[in-house]
Amino acid sequence: xxxxxxxxxxxxxxxxxxxxxxxxxxxxxxxxxxxxxxxxxxxxxxxxxxxxxxxxxxxxxxxxxxxxxxxxxxxxxxxxxxxxxxxxxxxxxxxxxxxxxxxxxxxxxxxxxxxxxxxxxxxxxxxxxxxxxxxxxxxxxxxxxxxxxxxxxxxxxxxxxxxxxxxxxxxxxxxxxxxxxxxxxxxxxxxxxxxxxxxxxxxxxxxxxxxxxxxxxxxxxxxxxxxxxxxxxxxxxxxxxxxxxxxxxxxxxxxxxxxxxxxxxxxxxxxxxxxxxxxxxxxxxxxxxxxxxxxxxxxxxxxxxxxxxxxxxxxxxxxxxxxxxxxxxxxxxxxxxxxxxxxxxxxxxxxxxxxxxxxxxxxxxxxxxxxxxxxxxxxxxxxxxxxxxxxxxxxxxxxxxxxxxxxxxxxxxxxxxxxxxxxxxxxxxxxxxxxxxxxxxxxxxxxxxxxxxxxxxxxxxxxxxxxxxxxxxxxxxxxx
Amino acid sequence: xxxxxxxxxxxxxxxxxxxxxxxxxxxxxxxxxxxxxxxxxxxxxxxxxxxxxxxxxxxxxxxxxxxxxxxxxxxxxxxxxxxxxxxxxxxxxxxxxxxxxxxxxxxxxxxxxxxxxxxxxxxxxxxxxxxxxxxxxxxxxxxxxxxxxxxxxxxxxxxxxxxxxxxxxxxxxxxxxxxxxxxxxxxxxxxxxxxxxxxx
Amino acid sequence: xxxxxxxxxxxxxxxxxxxxxxxxxxxxxxxxxxxxxxxxxxxxxxxxxxxxxxxxxxxxxxxxxxxxxxxxxxxxxxxxxxxxxxxxxxxxxxxxxxxxxx
Numbered sequence: 001x002x003x004x005x006x007x008x009x010x011x012x013x014x015x016x017x018x019x020x021x022x023x024x025x026x027x028x029x030x031x032x033x034x035x036x037x038x039x040x041x042x043x044x045x046x047x048x049x050x051x052x053x054x055x056x057x058x059x060x061x062x063x064x065x066x067x068x069x070x071x072x073x074x075x076x077x078x079x080x081x082x083x084x085x086x087x088x089x090x091x092x093x094x095x096x097x098x099x100x101x102x103x104x105x106x107x108x109x110x111x112x113x114x115x116x117x118x119x120x121x122x123x124x125x126x127x128x129x130x131x132x133x134x135x136x137x138x139x140x141x142x143x144x145x146x147x148x149x150x151x152x153x154x155x156x157x158x159x160x161x162x163x164x165x166x167x168x169x170x171x172x173x174x175x176x177x178x179x180x181x182x183x184x185x186x187x188x189x190x191x192x193x194x195x196x197x198x199x200x201x202x203x204x205x206x207x208x209x210x211x212x213x214x215x216x217x218x219x220x221x222x223x224x225x226x227x228x229x230x231x232x233x234x235x236x237x238x239x240x241x242x243x244x245x246x247x248x249x250x251x252x253x254x255x256x257x258x259x260x261x262x263x264x265x266x267x268x269x270x271x272x273x274x275x276x277x278x279x280x281x282x283x284x285x286x287x288x289x290x291x292x293x294x295x296x297x298x299x300x301x302x303x304x305x306x307x308x309x310x311x312x313x314x315x316x317x318x319x320x321x322x323x324x325x326x327x328x329x330x331x332x333x334x335x336x337x338x339x340x341x342x343x344x345x346x347x348x349x350x351x352x353x354x355x356x357x358x359x360x361x362x363x364x365x366x367x368x369x370x371x372x373x374x375x376x377x378x379x380x381x382x383x384x385x386x387x388x389x390x391x392x393x394x395x396x397x398x399x400x401x402x403x404x405x406x407x408x409x410x411x412x413x414x415x416x417x418x419x420x421x422x423x424x425x426x427x428x429x430x431x432x433x434x435x436x437x438x439x440x441x442x443x444x445x446x447x448x449x450x451x452x453x454x455x456x457x458x459x460x461x462x463x464x465x466x467x468x469x470x471x472x473x474x475x476x477x478x479x480x
Numbered sequence: 481x482x483x484x485x486x487x488x489x490x491x492x493x494x495x496x497x498x499x500x501x502x503x504x505x506x507x508x509x510x511x512x513x514x515x516x517x518x519x520x521x522x523x524x525x526x527x528x529x530x531x532x533x534x535x536x537x538x539x540x541x542x543x544x545x546x547x548x549x550x551x552x553x554x555x556x557x558x559x560x561x562x563x564x565x566x567x568x569x570x571x572x573x574x575x576x577x578x579x580x581x582x583x584x585x586x587x588x589x590x591x592x593x594x595x596x597x598x599x600x601x602x603x604x605x606x607x608x609x610x611x612x613x614x615x616x617x618x619x620x621x622x623x624x625x626x627x628x629x630x631x632x633x634x635x636x637x638x639x640x641x642x643x644x645x646x647x648x649x650x651x652x653x654x655x656x657x658x659x660x661x662x663x664x665x666x667x668x669x670x671x672x673x674x675x676x677x678x679x680x
Numbered sequence: 681x682x683x684x685x686x687x688x689x690x691x692x693x694x695x696x697x698x699x700x701x702x703x704x705x706x707x708x709x710x711x712x713x714x715x716x717x718x719x720x721x722x723x724x725x726x727x728x729x730x731x732x733x734x735x736x737x738x739x740x741x742x743x744x745x746x747x748x749x750x751x752x753x754x755x756x757x758x759x760x761x762x763x764x765x766x767x768x769x770x771x772x773x774x775x776x777x778x779x780x781x782x
Contacts, residue, residue, distance in 0.1 A: 010635065017642070056621045056622075056625070056627065056628050057621065057622040057623030057624070057625065059623075059625075059626070059627075059628045059629075060628055101646045104642050104643075104645075104646050105646075107639075107642060108639050108642055108643050108646075111635055111636075111638070111639035112639070114632075114635065115632070115635075115636070118628075118632055122628075124626075125743065126626055126629045126739070126742060126743050126746055127626070127628050127629045127632065129629075129743070129746065129747075129750075130629040130632045130633050130636065130746050130750070131629075131632055133633075133636055133750045133753070133754075134632055134633075134635055134636045134639065137636060137639070137640050137643075137750070137753050137754055137757055138636075138639040138640060138642075138643050138757075140643070140757050140758070140761065141639075141640070141642075141643025141644065141646065141647050141757055141760075141761075142643070144647045144761050144764065145646070145647065147647060147649070147764065150768040150769070153647070153761060153764040153765050153768060154765065154768075156647065156761045156764075157758070157761045157762065157765050157774075160754065160757060160758040160761055161704075161710070161713055161714075161717070161774075164717045164721075164754050164758070165701075165704060165717065165720075167750070167754075168697075168700075168717065168720040168721055168724055171721070171724040171728075171747055172720075172723070172724045172727060174728075174743075175693075175727035175728045175731055175743075176592075176727070176731075178728065178731045178732070178735075178739070178740065178743070179690065179727070179730070179731030182734070182735035182737065184739050184743075198595070199591060199592040199595050200592045200593070203588060203589060203592045491688070491689075495688075495692045498692070498696065499692075499695060499696070499699075502695075502696055502699045502700070502719055503699065505699075505703065505712075505715055505716065505719060506699055506700075506702060506703035506706070506707075506716065511709065511711055514712060514715055515715065518715045518718060518719065521719060521722065522718075522722055525722055525725075525726055528689070528692075528726070529729065532689070532730075532733060533733075534729060534733075534741060536741075537729060537741055537744060537745075540745060540748065541748070544749075544752055545718075545722065545748065545751075548752055549751065549752055549755050552755060552756065552759055553711065553714065553715060553718075553755070553759070555759075556711060556759045556762055556763065557711060559763060559766075560711075560762070560763070560766045560772060562709075562711070562772055565709075565772075567707070567708070567709050567712065570706045570707070570708065574705065574706055574708075575706055577705055577706075578701075578702040578703065578704075578705035578706035579702060579706075581701060581702060581705055582698045582699065582701055582702025582705075583698070583702075585694075585697070585698040585701055586694065586695060586698040589691075589694035589697070590691055590694060590695075593687045593690050593691050593694065594687065594691075610738070614738050614741050614742060614745075616738075617738050617739070617742055618742060618745075626739075626742050629742075629746060633746055633749050633750070636749070636750070636753055637749065637752075637753055640753035640754075640757050641756070643757055643760075644756050644757050644759075644760040645760075647757075647760050647761060647764060648763055648764065
């Protein structure tokens with residue numbers, strides 16, 4: 001059953017919605033557990049499925065890349081659900097009002113996950129567009145889920161308008177592509193397009209690149225990210241920063257490799273300029289941030305710049321490096337966000353200065369947060385360094401030495417601002433009345449696992465090798 | 481021949497009217513007037529679809545756009561009591577930015593259409609006015625069908641409805657006890673945040 | 681129908697799209713912004729129908745129906761958010777939202 005993971009996710013969403021009707025307030029926490037079980041089943045179904053193939057006449061295709069994306073997305077959603085549970089169950093020290101409707105929350109979250117999984121498996125414009133919207137539109141509601149907080153609603157509203165703008169650009173570009181080629185199949189469009197290079201083609205490229213850039217927070221299309229990340233409920237910020245980024249990468253894969261695959265090499269200068277501006281601007285703006293969620297938003301923008309290096313290699317050379325770095329990024333970023341969510345649940349604070357003295361009150365959490373931040377900055381031997389190393393080597397072997405140098409400088413700059421948080425935790429003295437902050441078992445276990453992931457992915461390279469072996473012949477299967 | 485000429489004249493007439501309506505959506509200072517103009521744009525587009533031979537699409541356009549979306553927008557205008565509100569004139573930088581981006585887009589796209597292979601092969605081109613073909617391709621699960629996006633979009637509508645309902649509900653009053661269910665008063669276990677429960 | 685060259689329908693779509701885009705950038709009232717977005721989606725749908733007509737396929741019309749549905753879902757969520765915004769700020773001016781600055 002090729003579509004089993006997707007079907008399990010959708011089924012879980014519906015089951016959660018229905019079961020909620022029969023639960024009392026006291027037992028309603030079960031919905032979270034059911035969601036987790038459903039995601040586990042989907043993960044198991046994905047892992048045990050070794051077949052690649054097409055369904056529905058080629059509308060839905062599972063190949064190595066889609067398989068890896070499914071695994072990454074389910075992982076991201078699984079951790080996000082765990083991180084959401086304390087907040088939604090009211091199991092926080094600070095009273096958080098207005099964040100209710102657990103079953104609906106999990107249900108909508110699972111629907112976005114299904115949309116993301118369909119997106120990477122889609123092979124025609126229509127399925128592609130519709131699954132992109134399924135991954136985006138419910139996210140507006142999730143970003144605005146905290147109804148007591150005006151900033152949450154504001155984030156949702158900004159997200160609606162800017163995402164709708166980008167999706168209208170995308171759909172207009174798709175109309176041009178369809179008008180040019182008369183095909184809806186992405187691979188067929190990619191094959192036919194070389195006969196239609198002209199103004200209309202370049203116009204369609206511009207539209208789709210602007211749309212894809214907006215989904216992947218590439219500068220100068222990143223402007224929605226900061227406000228939405230800051231205003232959204234923190235678990236949703238975590239989800240946006242990993243799953244939404246992952247689906248942005250999937251979108252770029254579909255557009256750049258399938259539709260514009262023939263020009264990717266010619267357009268690599270453009271990609272390198274986007275990469276350079278994205279990481280530089282993201283880093284520069286992150287330095288002056290005070291709110292930790294806004295800070296993580298700009299950190300995420302600059303990370304998108306590193307990913308773009310992977311598109312510079314010849315054909316699919318960068319695919320494995322990008323997928324591996326996405327895995328590393330998901331684990332590391334969620335590690336940081338577990339800390340942020342825990343701190344916010346227990347103290348209600350989200351400014352960087354609020355973290356002062358954390359190493360003395362909670363040394364273990366501070367250590368894990370520090371290691372995750374170092375991994376984001378790319379300090380060896382942590383996983384972030386390994387992931388960046390593969391990406392840099394792709395760009396370097398493609399001859400973009402200036403870009404690799406710039407990326408290295410940017411990594412150093414990013415170390416500076418990640419150190420700002422670490423300085424607050426380790427050097428600044430704690431408040432006089434600061435006590436040890438308790439942590440729930442869920443969050444502690446999650447953080448421990450993510451921490452182990454951050455360390456192990458750096459030392460054991462077998463995973464990269466298996467991703468590489470899986471995806472090495474990915475493009476060869478495209479009928480070119 | 482006469483029929484064709486009438487079609488052509490009607491097409492340009494409707495197109496011109498739609499543009500005027502769209503301009504008044506963009507420039508009108510009154511919300512309700514803009515909403516009516518928007519309804520005009522959408523209804524005129526439906527007229528275009530009839531001219532292009534796609535009667536079914538015209539019907540859908542009227543039902544969903546004119547009958548659904550515009551009515552929703554009018555509801556929003558009424559609920560926020562902003563029908564009498566006069567929108568301020570946009571600041572100059574804003575107006576310049578909007579005009580600039582719009583013009584650049586317009587010039588580029590029209591240049592594109594008149595210099596690209598769209599022009600070739602228009603002879604004999606005809607909208608399939610066959611509603612059966614649309615229905616079949618929506619439900620066909622073979623290589624020519626789109627049953628997958630059809631199912632996905634139903635999920636999208638469900639998710640949007642659920643999300644919309646949750647965020648549009650009233651916020652519980654500050655005096656009301658914490659409940660994860662939203663508006664319903666919770667049972668004893670959830671009436672206080674954890675800190676107070678621990679102290680108690 | 682052959683009497684109406686397809687690229688004229690496409691140009692009409694482009695002009696409508698450009699108008700919507702300009703309006704989205706100029707307007708400050710959120711309802712106006714949503715209406716401009718509707719014009720843009722409508723234009724994109726028109727472009728798809730015209731392109732489908734050029735190839736004499738039903739695919740363009742199928743995509744049109746999808747765009748229509750997506751636009752409806754988007755505006756439904758957008759208006760729900762708008763009501764919340766109005767509840768908090770008592771205005772629909774997008775510039776009133778100054779809650780977050782960095």
